[in-house]
Amino acid sequence: MIVKYNKARNLIEEHAYKPNLQDVAQPNLLRNVFSYGSIPKTAFNFRTVQMDTPKDLFITDTTFRDGQQSCSPFSVENIVELYKMLHRLSGPNGIIRQSEFFLYSEQDRKAVEKCLELGYKFPEITSWIRANEKDFELVKSFGLKETGILVSCSDYHIFKKMNITRKQALDKYLSIVKMALERGIRPRCHFEDITRADYFGFVVPFAIELMKLQQESGIPIKIRACDTMGYGVSYPGTALPRSVQGIIFGLKYYAEVPSEQLEWHGHNDFYKAVVNSATAWLYGCSSVNTTVMGIGERTGNTPLEAMAIEYASIKGHNGGMDLSVITEIADYMENEMGIDIPPRTPFVGRNFNATRAGIHADGLLKNQEIYNIFDTEKILHRAPTVIVDSFSGLAGIAFWINKYYNLTGEDVIDKKDDLIVKMKEMVDKKYAEGRTTMMSDGELNMMIKAIDPQRYETLKSHLKTKKSEN
Numbered sequence: 001m002i003v004k005y006n007k008a009r010n011l012i013e014e015h016a017y018k019p020n021l022q023d024v025a026q027p028n029l030l031r032n033v034f035s036y037g038s039i040p041k042t043a044f045n046f047r048t049v050q051m052d053t054p055k056d057l058f059i060t061d062t063t064f065r066d067g068q069q070s071c072s073p074f075s076v077e078n079i080v081e082l083y084k085m086l087h088r089l090s091g092p093n094g095i096i097r098q099s100e101f102f103l104y105s106e107q108d109r110k111a112v113e114k115c116l117e118l119g120y121k122f123p124e125i126t127s128w129i130r131a132n133e134k135d136f137e138l139v140k141s142f143g144l145k146e147t148g149i150l151v152s153c154s155d156y157h158i159f160k161k162m163n164i165t166r167k168q169a170l171d172k173y174l175s176i177v178k179m180a181l182e183r184g185i186r187p188r189c190h191f192e193d194i195t196r197a198d199y200f201g202f203v204v205p206f207a208i209e210l211m212k213l214q215q216e217s218g219i220p221i222k223i224r225a226c227d228t229m230g231y232g233v234s235y236p237g238t239a240l241p242r243s244v245q246g247i248i249f250g251l252k253y254y255a256e257v258p259s260e261q262l263e264w265h266g267h268n269d270f271y272k273a274v275v276n277s278a279t280a281w282l283y284g285c286s287s288v289n290t291t292v293m294g295i296g297e298r299t300g301n302t303p304l305e306a307m308a309i310e311y312a313s314i315k316g317h318n319g320g321m322d323l324s325v326i327t328e329i330a331d332y333m334e335n336e337m338g339i340d341i342p343p344r345t346p347f348v349g350r351n352f353n354a355t356r357a358g359i360h361a362d363g364l365l366k367n368q369e370i371y372n373i374f375d376t377e378k379i380l381h382r383a384p385t386v387i388v389d390s391f392s393g394l395a396g397i398a399f400w401i402n403k404y405y406n407l408t409g410e411d412v413i414d415k416k417d418d419l420i421v422k423m424k425e426m427v428d429k430k431y432a433e434g435r436t437t438m439m440s441d442g443e444l445n446m447m448i449k450a451i452d453p454q455r456y457e458t459l460k461s462h463l464k465t466k467k468s469e470n
Contacts, residue, residue: 230269
């Protein structure tokens with residue numbers, strides 16, 4: 001039994017158990033949970049751990065590595081523009097700490113060169129490489145200080161994909177990490193498929209060996225806990241290996257990996273990417289790995305914009321981030337890169353703060369706080385909107401016209417105004433005739449012009465005046 005003082009907790013801790021590698025002859029595929037022919041089971045052992053939130057929380061980005069794999073290749077210009085926006089979003093405190101790049105194609109390398117030329121401290125440019133000497137030299141040639149290394153840790157990968165034993169996998173991974181350390185490069189070990197791995201039989205023993213190498217070399221070694229298939233769950237008392245908080249606690253307690261060297265990488269296969277990432281933060285993981293708009297394989301990665309909002313919610317402040325850049329990134333990706341953003345996507349979809357129901361529009365007309373999640377106009381530069389259709393009612397049309405023409409104070413048009421009443425009659429008639437799609441801004445403007453041409457001209461001149469003032 002080991003008893004020692006924990007500086008982080010200011011207490012003496014008892015360490016009665018140090019997991020050792022279990023070099024089994026046959027893979028443990030955890031068939032009692034992952035039977036493949038049925039939905040994965042969520043098992044509980046009713047063991048809980050306390051929250052241990054680090055003082056500093058960070059977001060890391062893998063848009064140009066993991067995210068880009070799911071899209072048409074980004075151009076160099078696309079990557080540079082997005083990287084510039086990530087820098088502005090990150091703010092002076094570098095909340096978006098790092099951004100991960102491929103180095104293989106000529107286009108990848110050109111993009112890295114262009115981004116390095118910008119001289120930004122944050123996000124720090126890091127790489128992801130294959131485990132061979134040539135790739136390490138490539139990292140060194142760019143002057144990068146850190147690189148990601150794939151170290152798959154479930155028996156699905158070790159036995160079924162690589163056809164080796166756990167001991168062979170451990171020895172192979174440690175030799176690769178040593179190659180990085182010999183070149184003065186910080187290794188970031190990507191523990192692939194951690195939520196389907198033998199946690200005490202391989203994951204923790206491997207992490208313990210990495211911390212030994214760290215002590216010998218004096219170079220910090222990071223561990224990225226990769227929920228590759230989205231199996232992680234955040235329910236209290238969930239059994240390993242699916243327990244997010246259990247994974248983080250074990251790496252900190254048994255392997256003694258510091259919070260600042262832990263990172264969570266989640267996928268959204270079971271709709272849990274955001275909550276799992278936030279849970280990792282709360283239970284001792286300093287960084288969560290993300291992509292803009294959540295792009296990535298299958299259902300995608302944890303959305304960067306979601307974690308930026310989550311950061312502000314957990315910390316109570318923005319940490320210096322300029323959250324309005326989220327809107328700029330979404331506009332750029334949709335309009336310049338042709339990436340489709342589903343309209344109901346939180347924070348970035350074109351309808352995320354739009355309402356159709358007339359009763360909701362009536363509430364917005366009286367006070368935006370009633371039906372808007374926060375001041376989206378101030379924080380994201382996205383004013384709440386209404387979609388005019390058969391459900392909008394007088395309030396919906398009034399809200400649309402006041403927002404579209406930026407009417408404030410005495411200029412605001414009441415829902416009982418004769419113009420609004422006549423517009424509603426025209427809208428209702430269209431839907432009575434069989435229309436099913438929403439009304440466009442252009443159509444609504446033509447209705448105003450047909451009902452009251454003079455007022456239409458007045459509204460247009462008001463809009464021009466407001467735009468010139470801004």
